[in-house]
Amino acid sequence: MNTLSYGLLGLLARKESSGYDLMLRIQPFWQAKHSQIYPLLSRMEEKQFLSSHWIQQSDKPDKKIYAITEKGLQKLREWMYQPIAPAVTKDELALRTFCLWLTETGIAIDIYEDRRIVYLEKKRYFEQILSDIPEDGRIFGSQAFSKYILATKGLMMAETELKWCDWVLDLLKQHQRATTS
Amino acid sequence: MNTLSYGLLGLLARKESSGYDLMLRIQPFWQAKHSQIYPLLSRMEEKQFLSSHWIQQSDKPDKKIYAITEKGLQKLREWMYQPIAPAVTKDELALRTFCLWLTETGIAIDIYEDRRIVYLEKKRYFEQILSDIPEDGRIFGSQAFSKYILATKGLMMAETELKWCDWVLDLLKQHQRATTS
């Protein structure tokens, strides 16, 4: 049982879903492909943390719906008392930034202009999620509370990244003006 | 040549180092163990992106110093024009947050109090790095400029995380007061 497996259990504890649907639902919190998720679901079913049944669909492919069992719910509750691993981030931009001195200022500016757009889109994505959460989803105990605080974090982080990016671009452009004149 | 290999090349382009030293130097930007780094250095030496020589030490084990070659520097410069992969973050806290409704408020508060300390330490770590960068390291073109803008990002992000954590703790404690009275 790795971290992703518990994440899937957590989603299933809220609503039974197909593997495909779980793949989509987990994206905002943990990036995983379907090829990683399907085998994990099979293994959890073997261990009887999950049960499943097939649903026939006429216009779309049939799907296998997984539901969490009492044993799975118990396993998930135990997990909540375990120590939490620190966050790990792999950002290629950090490694590139360390090599900025190797290139011209123009290339550096291109790099950060590109990243700026990514941060802007990220900000809009979380703004959209937040605007879709109703007022009564913003109090502890409601179904949407977790989504609310996670989307708030996503938005705050994106805004900070954007602010940083603009600050870096400012420094780079200042330098460019100073050296080309 | 994967991303980590380029990161190592980038560090070596600044200063020749041992594998052990590279392992320590790359930590702030990319978490990697020595067991991953040593084989990559060997492979890059085979491809003649690096050269190496042994240094004998009396009180410590001997060490193998790697230096970037002209061919390696060329490879690194080419890399600067390639597209940059988006950042990937794996944060177990996000998955746990989604399961908060399964536990009592007290457990939730414990989880965020713990994480608060992690964020505070992270903030102090980057503050320390920033205070060690001299005034003339803060202008583009200097050796320390990359370190300066990366540490600034680290600090800004840690401050935002801390702010978010305090906000969440506030919501949780408000709820606790409301339900225990």
Added chain:
DNA sequence: ACATCCATGTAACGGGTTACATGATTTT
């Protein structure tokens, strides 16, 4: 005509961690 969405699954490979192996010096 081509791409994307829905839906499931497996195989091969590369990325990354943990553990094994060694051993002197220094700190707790």
Added chain:
DNA sequence: AAAATCATGTAACCCGTTACATGGATGT
């Protein structure tokens, strides 16, 4: 006396991505 630091390397294993395989419905 035990643990951490410095220093290198390999082996086994798990995590994660890319590619292969299939195929109808819908969108551009």
